[in-house]
Amino acid sequence: MKKPQSVKNYILASLSVVIIALIAALSFHKMVLKSWNTEDSVIVSIDRVGKVRGTETPLPFNNSTAEREKASPETEESPWETEYIDITVTFLNGEKKGESEDILITQLSTSSLKLTEGRRYLLVCDRFEDGTLQYSISDRYRIPWVIAFLILASGGLIASAGKAGFRALAGLLLSLAVLLGWYVPALAKGVAPIPFAILTIGAVSIITVLLVVRRPAFWIVAFLGALGGAIAASTVGWIIVKTWQLTGLASDSASLLASTIPNLSMEGLLLAAVMIGAIGAVLDVAVSVTSTLAELFSYDSHIESHRLWQAGIGVGREVLGSMINTLILAYLGSSLPFTILISYAGIDAMALLNDPYIAQELLRSVAGTIGLLLTIPITTGVCVWWLDFRLRSKKSAG
Structure with a gap:
């Protein structure tokens, strides 16, 4: 009779570790959003990914979509050129927390960073001397899942050994x-x-x-x-x-x-x-x-x-x-x-x-x-x- 009880306890311990890992990841995510103090980057969620186009000159992000399309006609893309992409993002932290905006981001055409709607990313803003803002996506935001799996591995080690x-x-x-x-x-x-x-x-x-x-x-x-x-x-x-x-x-x-x-x-x-x-x-x-x-x-x-x-x-x-x-x-x-x-x-x-x-x-x-x-x-x-x-x-x- 002891063996089924032992298996049951092991399963319960494993489920507890999974739940604790998820709760810790959520808590850590909220803590990161509050404490993220990198001046040149914010955490955003992408709501819409527009067309990809190539252009040679950076365009101000605050131009209207029509002006950007006029100034940046679609051309045949080169593997080495810079791409400009219209996206809609929701700011998850920083001064614009909770706001949604249409922005234009720059990205190398050879970049392996795929933009997916509903995912979270790190948005970097470069300000030029004339006041122009240029946005780019530097990386995916993966901290909560990293924390979750670290806790899952650590908790699993303690639960089993x-x-x-x-x-x-x-x-x-x-x-x-x-x-x-x-x-x-x-x-x-x-x-x-x-x-x-x-x-x-x-x-x-x-x-x-x-x-x-x-x-x-x-x-x-x-x-x-x-x-x-x-x-x-x-x-x-x-x-x-x-x-x-x-x-x-x-x-x-x-x-x-x-x-x-x-x-x-x-x-x-x-x-x-x-x-x-x-x-x-x-x-x-x-x-x-x-x-x-x-x-x-x-x-x-x-x-x-x-x-x-x-x-x-x-x-x-x-x-x-x-x-x-x-x-x-x-x-x-x-x-x-x-x-x-x-x-x-x-x-x-x-x-x-x-x-x-x-x-x-x-x-x-x-x-x-x-x-x-x-x-x-x-x-x-x-x-x-x-x-x-x-x-x-x-x-x-x-």
Whole structure:
């Protein structure tokens, strides 16, 4: 009789999470509308989308529709020309909140932003020196749904995993706080990426181990195992960066960052990215091996060291297979558009391996893989040493 009750509770918990996510999204939407203070943009709902036409000169939005049509006759469109579109919008915030207006917006003819009636968008207004206003749609307004699905995922984790899920979520939030609240702002100020990356990895490892590993006696095992794997991945990454002569400037965003913050070492930033990218997978392996060995020790506190070593290596090998897949596929997925472009262009394999962008992705994959490989024996060795040390300490105390 307990099993149906358990299923019922699980279904009720899932429905509760969905309802809470929707309510939170609606509440957050209202809060965003009240607090949105970006001077050059407002949130609007599109009520009508008129004709699309091409023109060479911007037209004042306050011209009548007839004047705009007269000044902007329909011409054959070029893929690179600017389009002018008559639309009717309702302002959802700002000084004109609740008002509806016919406006003329500018948009590149190659833009992938599709305007749909009934949807919400971000409307940007540019004011020229002569007082002319030029409107454009910068993006879709998606904040409520982003919040809803974040809460749905977080609530689902807690509902299904209970306290363990809550601890995992808390660890993730604290790790993000360290990365986004401390490390990234420090980099923006031009600090050395690698030393701060080492401190960040240490902080993230401590947070994760304390919240995820249930047995305090094994905290040091998981921490040292993860730290050892991260150091291994970092060392391999440094060797690859030097031997492959990578500069960290393979992408447009990296080049823009280098010109924006001239004193920031892009080579160091590339290596720091490898270190931080590897720590997640390394922590997974270290915690998995530690938890398994801790369970074995709890069942048999007199287990021999060589048996414990064999068990740790055996479990690590099985975890390794799936974790390497996760690591490689994550990197491949993040660069999938570029990979498709390369496949479409039919680039030679040798030229492909020599491409700096591909080399950077290979750097992350190779360094992360070797870090995972070494995490298993490091974690197992630390566990065997730690248990032997504790046993000797107890005998000495007795």
